[in-house]
Amino acid sequence: MAATEDDCPKLGAHIRAWDYEFEWTPEHMTPEQMRPLMFTYDKLATESLDRLDELISSVPLRPTRKTPSSSDTQRPQEGSPPKGCPHSDFYELLKEHAPNDPTLRRLWTEVNTVPDWVDWAEIERGQQVFYRFGGPSIVSLTFHALLGGMGSHRIVETLSRTGGFGVKVARRRLLETFQHVLDVTESLPSIQPGGRGFASTLRVRFLHASVRRRILRLAAKDPSYFDTSTLGIPISDLDSIGTVLTFSADLIWVGFPRQGIHLTPSETSSYLALWRYVAYLLGTPTTPLSTPSLAKAFMESIVLFDIAPSPTSCILANNIIAALQNQPPSYASASFLRAEAYWLNGKELATKLSIPEPPVFYTLLVAGQCLFFMTMTCLKRTFPSFDKSSIIKMRRRLRELTLEQVGGEEAKHAFQYVPEPGFMTTDDGDEVKKERWNVSVWANASVERRNMLAVVVAAGVAWVCAWNAFAVAGRVSALL
Incomplete structure (x- = not known):
């Protein structure tokens, strides 16, 4: 469980938290140091959102729909666009109105001003890192960053109020998040001012501001809706840094x-440089990503002090597995997805998230996947030409696959999952999960078949090596 201020480690202490080990340094943050970040946030985006509301007040911005119930089936069905949102593209609105409004101009000037610490060549190398390790990146983002991230009891209180992680809509929500990652890593021009990744990041920034503003307004009317004294401001600076x-x-x-x-x-410095610039565009404090040691220390501080799964954490984590199970393009089984969750997060956190422990067979499949990734990494490091061509192919293929799964529609990160009084994603959708878990898709589970092949090949190679070793040893013994 998460540590407290009273448990603050001493300098040089060896720490183990959620099956992750590190040494405490002066760069690590204590709960007392992190707490103020729970109550600060991106005020400029909120002020800009208010100004855009005023400028287009004649057009409704909030989706109109029926009063939500406790079931996520009342939310928009997967694949359905939000209704009544003609002005949900706040990026285009910002660009249009910035020249004539001081608040909007301040935001527009800020994001179009490139910080002195930005090195475009380094950021481009950071983008290449993502595609060089495309497979491991996707697995880590899905099962550690997103699913494991549900272990933060504060963050899930915000997510549960949007309804975007109900069983029927979580997959599309994850694909939209992944589209943003693809946008910021697509190419150097994409992340530079005016590019696709640049625009996508500002849309995400406005989405965060919309969710934050909506929850705070509801909490102002009913303080029990969201306890800011305990949870902090929704999507605070601490939440944004952690994300x-x-x-x-x-x-x-x-x-x-x-x-x-x-x-x-x-590769480490370049990848952090990329995400430091993304943080800047999101209105997130960038100091924690200014050096590798600071980024590592801040991450470890969050792991130690902020990860404490709640019942809501368990529901959302299992909703993700249910939403992804038996779905294209991999058609992975629930057992395999659970094995991924255990492998990436460790048994302690996965158990606390109430994820059923998978059979050993599926753990072996994940091991086979890791062997495959390690082999591909070795080949890329050995043959630069192969590395270069694989990065190009991975960029194109991931974009095609992602768009294919969302019907060819580019994510606009619109405010479609609107927090409402009395609604939370607390229904874990057991019937939906049972329906999906009972489907047998081994014939389509290409990832699982590939991983099984990797295990068989690795076992075969190990057997041959062992046999040869014994044979050589026998010959040497005979000669002696």
Whole structure:
């Protein structure tokens, strides 16, 4: 369970939290140091959102729909667009009105001003890192950053109020998040001012501001709806820093190593540089990502002090597995997805999230997947031309696959999951889960078949090596 201020480690102490080990340094943050960040947030985005509301007040911004019930089936069905949102593209509205409004101009000037610490060549190398390790990146983002991130009891209180992680809509929500990752890593022009990734990030920034403002307004009317004194401001600076770190530092020091992948110092710095700039565009404090040691220390501080799964954490984590199970393109089984969750997060956290422990067979499949990833990494490091061509193919293929799964529609990150009084994603959708878990899709489970092949090949190679070793030993013994 999460530590408290009274448990604050001494300098040089060896820490173990959620099956992750590290040494306490002066760069780590105590709960007392992190707490103020729970109550600060991106005020400029909120002020800009208010101004846009005033400028287009004649057009309703909030989706109109029926009063929600406690079931996520009342939310928009997967694949259905939000209704009544003609002005949900706040990026285009910002660009249009910025020249004539001081508040909007301040935000527009800020995001179009490139900080002195930005090195475009380094950021481009950071983008390449994501595609160089495309497979491990996707697995880590899905099962450690997103599913494991549900272990933060504060963050899930915000997520549960949006309804975006109900069983029927969680997959589309995850695909939209993944589209944003693809947008910011697509190319250097994409993340630069005016590019697709640049615009996508600002849309996400406005989405965060919309959710935050809506929850705070509801809490002002009914303080019991969201306890800010305990949970902090929804999507606070601490939440935003933690989110960016799950997409960067968590991959580098947890997700990749647990799959047998270790980045070079250059790859580490470049990947962090990319996400530091994304944090800047999101209105998130960038200091925690200014150096690898600071990023690692802040991530570890969050792991130690902020991860404490709640009943809601368990529901949302299992909703993710139910939403992804037996779905294209991999058609992975629930048992395999659970095995991924255990492998990436460790048994302690996965158990606390109430994820059923998978059979050993599926753990072996995950091991086979790691062997496959390690083999591909070795080949890429050995043959630069193969590395270059695989990055190009991975970029194109991931974009095609993702768009295919969402019907060819680019994510606009509209405010479609609106917090409402009396609604929370607390129904774990058992009937939906049973319906999906009872489907047998081994014939379509290409990922599981590939991983089984990797296990068989690895076992065969190990057997041949062992046989040859015994044979050589026998010959040497005979000669002696």
